[in-house]
Amino acid sequence: MTDIYLDNNATTKVDHAVVDVMIPYFLEQYGNPSSIHKFADGVARGLKQARQQVQNLIGCEHDSEIIFTSCGTESNSTAILSAIKAQPNKKEIITTTVEHPAILSLCEALEKEGYTIHRMPVDRAGRLNLEAYKKLLSDQVAIVSVMWANNETGTLFPVVEMAELAHAAGVMFHTDAVQAVGKIPMMLQDTKIDMLSLSGHKLHAPKGIGVLYLRRGTRYRPLLRGGHQDRGRRAGTENTASIVGLGKACELALEHIEYENTHVKAMRDRLERGITEQIPHCFITGDMNNRLPNTTDIAFEYIEGEAILMLLNKAGIAASSGSACTSGSLEPSHVMRAMDIPYTAAHGTIRFSFSRYNSMHEVDEVLKVMPGVVATLRKLSPYWDGNGPVANPEQAFKPTYA
Amino acid sequence: MWDYSDKVKEHFFNPKNAGAVADANAIGEVGSISCGDALRLTLKVDDASEVILDAGFQTFGCGSAIASSSVLTEIIKGMTIDEALKVTNQDIADHLEGLPPEKMHCSVMGREALQAAIANYRGEEWADDHEEGALICKCFAIDAVMIEEMVWANKLRTVQDVTNFTKAGGGCAACHEDIEAILEKVLAEKGEKFDPEAAPVAKPVVAEVKGPLTNLQRIKKIEQVLESLRPSLMADGGDVELVEVIGNTAYVNMTGACSGCQMAAMTIAGIQQRLMEVMGEFIKVVPASEMAKLVNIAA
Numbered sequence: 001m002t003d004i005y006l007d008n009n010a011t012t013k014v015d016h017a018v019v020d021v022m023i024p025y026f027l028e029q030y031g032n033p034s035s036i037h038k039f040a041d042g043v044a045r046g047l048k049q050a051r052q053q054v055q056n057l058i059g060c061e062h063d064s065e066i067i068f069t070s071c072g073t074e075s076n077s078t079a080i081l082s083a084i085k086a087q088p089n090k091k092e093i094i095t096t097t098v099e100h101p102a103i104l105s106l107c108e109a110l111e112k113e114g115y116t117i118h119r120m121p122v123d124r125a126g127r128l129n130l131e132a133y134k135k136l137l138s139d140q141v142a143i144v145s146v147m148w149a150n151n152e153t154g155t156l157f158p159v160v161e162m163a164e165l166a167h168a169a170g171v172m173f174h175t176d177a178v179q180a181v182g183k184i185p186m187m188l189q190d191t192k193i194d195m196l197s198l199s200g201h202k203l204h205a206p207k208g209i210g211v212l213y214l215r216r217g218t219r220y221r222p223l224l225r226g227g228h229q230d231r232g233r234r235a236g237t238e239n240t241a242s243i244v245g246l247g248k249a250c251e252l253a254l255e256h257i258e259y260e261n262t263h264v265k266a267m268r269d270r271l272e273r274g275i276t277e278q279i280p281h282c283f284i285t286g287d288m289n290n291r292l293p294n295t296t297d298i299a300f301e302y303i304e305g306e307a308i309l310m311l312l313n314k315a316g317i318a319a320s321s322g323s324a325c326t327s328g329s330l331e332p333s334h335v336m337r338a339m340d341i342p343y344t345a346a347h348g349t350i351r352f353s354f355s356r357y358n359s360m361h362e363v364d365e366v367l368k369v370m371p372g373v374v375a376t377l378r379k380l381s382p383y384w385d386g387n388g389p390v391a392n393p394e395q396a397f398k399p400t401y402a
Numbered sequence: 403m404w405d406y407s408d409k410v411k412e413h414f415f416n417p418k419n420a421g422a423v424a425d426a427n428a429i430g431e432v433g434s435i436s437c438g439d440a441l442r443l444t445l446k447v448d449d450a451s452e453v454i455l456d457a458g459f460q461t462f463g464c465g466s467a468i469a470s471s472s473v474l475t476e477i478i479k480g481m482t483i484d485e486a487l488k489v490t491n492q493d494i495a496d497h498l499e500g501l502p503p504e505k506m507h508c509s510v511m512g513r514e515a516l517q518a519a520i521a522n523y524r525g526e527e528w529a530d531d532h533e534e535g536a537l538i539c540k541c542f543a544i545d546a547v548m549i550e551e552m553v554w555a556n557k558l559r560t561v562q563d564v565t566n567f568t569k570a571g572g573g574c575a576a577c578h579e580d581i582e583a584i585l586e587k588v589l590a591e592k593g594e595k596f597d598p599e600a601a602p603v604a605k606p607v608v609a610e611v612k613g614p615l616t617n618l619q620r621i622k623k624i625e626q627v628l629e630s631l632r633p634s635l636m637a638d639g640g641d642v643e644l645v646e647v648i649g650n651t652a653y654v655n656m657t658g659a660c661s662g663c664q665m666a667a668m669t670i671a672g673i674q675q676r677l678m679e680v681m682g683e684f685i686k687v688v689p690a691s692e693m694a695k696l697v698n699i700a701a
Contacts, residue, residue, distance in 0.1 A: 304438075304462060306464035307465050310415075399442070
C-alpha cells in the first residue's frame, strides 16, 4: 500500500504544474527582476501574472494590494506590527485564544512591552461570542486579528461580520487566513477586511512564500525596509520562482474550489462517519456545522495522540495530533484547552486533513486500520478495562502528579 | 516526529508486561504534569525475599512513556525492592538507548511510579520530591523550576551566572531569552532589576576529588584536555591555543576557522564544559583578547 497523506493542514505536496512553471525561473529567467537585460525581462511579467492569479483567488480589488512575503508568519507579524507602528497612541489588540502561535507569541511579546491583549475565549464548539467582541472594540484598539479558519478543528470564524463591526468602530481588521485560502471561496473586495495573511505551502505551492493582502488606503509601515521591491512595502529581492509558483497554485485552487467543497468534503465526511460509527468513545471537536471542508479533528478518549500517530505511521498513514507530546514544546494544544475538552480526550485528538490528491480508496484504507490502532492503545490504558472505560474513570485512576 | 531510538520503538510497538498484575501487592500511580502522561505500575513482591516476581504497567501516554514503562518492568523483574529503589531515570533512559531531552520526563515518571509502588508495598505514603517545570535548556535538559531555584538560592543575576551554576544556556544558546525572562521575573519578586551587564556571581569551587591542583598541574591538565579536543576543532578547520592561566581562568586564542566564527562562543562554552568535567573544578574559559582588559584594570 502506498503511503496516505492526511496532514494537508500542516503542509501540502507541491502540484506538478506549479513545479513546471517555476523551473524556468531557476535556469533561464534567473535575472534580478530589477535588472535591465534579457535574463530578467520576463520576470516582471511573471510576477505581474502571479499577482493577478492571487488577486483572482482572494477576490481583492487591485493587484497592487498583494505584497509577497516569505511565509504566513511574516505576513502576520507585518500586519500587527504595522498597525501598532502606524497608530502609536492605540495600545490594545483584540485576538482570540485559539490563534496560531504566529499571532499568540507575537501578542505575548507585545504584552511585555505594555500592550493590552484581549484574547477572546471560545465555547465548547470553538465559537466566539460576538456580543463580547463588540464591547471590546474602542478607539484604544490598534488592530483586531482573528483567524479565518482554525488549523486544528477547521472551525470558521465570522471574520466578514467581525470586520464590518471593527470598521464601524474605526478599528483595523486583520485575518490569518492561511488555512482558509483555497479551501473556501472569498471575495475580499466585498468585505471590510483590511489585511489578510496567506501561505503558499498550504495550497500546493512551495514553502517559503506567503502573501500579505493590504487593502488600498490602509495605513501601513513596512517590516523590512530597503529596496523598492513591492513598492517599498516589503524590501528584499523577490523570491521569483516561488512567487510564480504561488500564482499557478492560486489559479489551480480557484479551479478546484468546487471540487474541494464537494469531493474533498465527501472524503472527509466518509472518514468521520466511518470512525465514529466503528469506534466507541470518540467524538469530533470544533463547530461541526461551520468548518473547512477538508478537516476533521477527532478525540479518541483514554489514549494519547502521539502513540496513535506512531501506530498510524507504521501503517503508512500520516496525520497529526493536538496532543502535548507531539509538539516540541510539550504544551498541550491550546485550542483543545480553550474549548474545555476533557483532559482524557484532549490528549487523544487526531486531525485528518485532506486535499484534492486524496481518494475515497485511501479513506477506506484508514477505516480498516483505525479501529485496531485505538484498541491496541486502549489495552494499555489505565482508564480502560476490557471493552469499555473503567467505571468512573477519573476516580478509578487518580495518579499523583509531579 | 521525534527521533526515537530503535529500542524505544521496539518497546513501544511490542510492549512487555502490559496490563495489571492480577494479584499485585504493590501499586504506584503517578503522572507527569508537564505533558499529562500517567502510569499505573503494579508489582507482585515475594514477602519473604522481597523479590519482585512480576511487574505490569498501564500507561496513558505517548510513545516514549509507553516504552519507558515497558522497559522499567523488564529492568526490575527479579530485583529485590531495595535493588529496585536504586534504579534511576537515567538507567531507564540508558536501557532505551537514550531519549530526546524533551522526553526525559517519561523516564522520571517511570522511576517515580516505582518509588510509589514500593512505598505502597511498605505501607508508606509516597511524596514527590521534585517539581517539574517547562523545559528551558534543551541541550542539557534543564527546566524552569530548577533555574528559578538556583537563581533564588545563589543570588544569580545574569544568563552567564545561570549557565555557570546550572549548565542551562551553555550549549546552543537559543534559550537565553527565556533565561532572561526567568531572571527578570525572579529579580522583580526580590525587588531588584535585571541587569545583563551585572558582575558575575562567583561559583563555589567544586570539591576536588584528588586534592587541589597546583597551578602547573592545572596548566598541564588543561593542555591535555585541549589536545584531546583539537582533532574535532581541526576537522572544522580551526584550532585553539592556550595563552595564559590565572587562577581558575584559562585564556585561549581561537585560531583558523574558529577565529571570528559565529560559533566561537559556543565552542568556548563547550571547551569550558569539558574542562570542568575532566578536572572536577570550576574553570572559566575566556578569549585571550579579554586579557588586555584585565591587565588594564590591574595597572
